[in-house]
Amino acid sequence: MAPRPSYKTFVVERHVFAPRDAVWRALLEFLFDVTKGYTVSGNPPPHGPGAEVHFRLGQWDLVERTLTLEPPWRRVYEIIEGAPVKLYQATTALRDDGDECHLVWSYLAEVHDDGSSDDFLERARAAVTAAADMVVARVQ
Numbered sequence: 630m631a632p633r634p635s636y637k638t639f640v641v642e643r644h645v646f647a648p649r650d651a652v653w654r655a656l657l658e659f660l661f662d663v664t665k666g667y668t669v670s671g672n673p674p675p676h677g678p679g680a681e682v683h684f685r686l687g688q689w690d691l692v693e694r695t696l697t698l699e700p701p702w703r704r705v706y707e708i709i710e711g712a713p714v715k716l717y718q719a720t721t722a723l724r725d726d727g728d729e730c731h732l733v734w735s736y737l738a739e740v741h742d743d744g745s746s747d748d749f750l751e752r753a754r755a756a757v758t759a760a761a762d763m764v765v766a767r768v769q
Contacts, residue, residue: 632742634715634739635739635740635742636737636738636739636740637737637738637740637746637750638735638736638737638738639735639736639750639753639754639757640733640734640735641733641734641735641757641758641761642731642732642733642734643731643732643761643762643765644726644729644730644731644732645729645730645731645732645765645768645769646729646769647728647729647730647768647769648725648728648729648730649701649702649723649724649725649726649730650701651768652723652730652732652764652765652768653700653701653702653723654701655764655767655768656704656721656723656764657676658767659760659763659764659767660676660682661675661676663684663760664682664683664684664693666682667680667681667682668681668682668683668692669681669694671695671698676695676698676704677695677698678695678696678697678698679694679695680694680695680698681693681694681695681709686749686752686753686756687748687749687752689711689712689713689749689752690710690711691708691710691711691712692708692709692710692711693706693707693708693709694706694707694708694709696718701723702722702723702724702725703720703721703722703723704720704721704722705718705719705720706718706719707719712738712749712753713741713745713746713748713749714738714739714740714741714746714749714750715739715740715741716737716738716739717736717737717738717739717753718736718737718738719734719735719736719737719757720733720734720735720736721733721734722734732761732764732765734757734760734761735757736753736757738750738753
């Protein structure tokens with residue numbers, strides 16, 4: 630019998646005192662600014678599914694690909710190269726609360742059993758938290 634996968638998850642949530650559309654725009658602008666643009670444009674360009682960015686996180690050179698983009702409320706992406714995990718998928722979602730919204734940024738990672746994923750996931754946790762805070766700061 631094959632060993633069961635081992636998953637780790639992380640979720641950060643922020644209440645944002647800005648409309649969902651404004652936060653969505655800030656999220657996409659932040660992603661573009663931080664990565665210095667896409668190396669592969671998505672469909673629709675530039676942010677849509679298939680869009681890829683290359684960036685460095687600590688000691689890891691990563692390639693991230695957008696899986697789904699559902700404006701103005703959800704983006705799903707995965708890291709396809711460079712991470713010491715078997716799987717890394719993340720979702721950024723915005724819930725509309727009238728003139729305000731709720732931002733949820735989460736990841737699911739299938740880790741290696743030998744602990745070699747741990748440092749990367751700690752760095753990813755810090756990066757996701759910082760990214761959520763920077764998106765909020767752009768609109769408040």
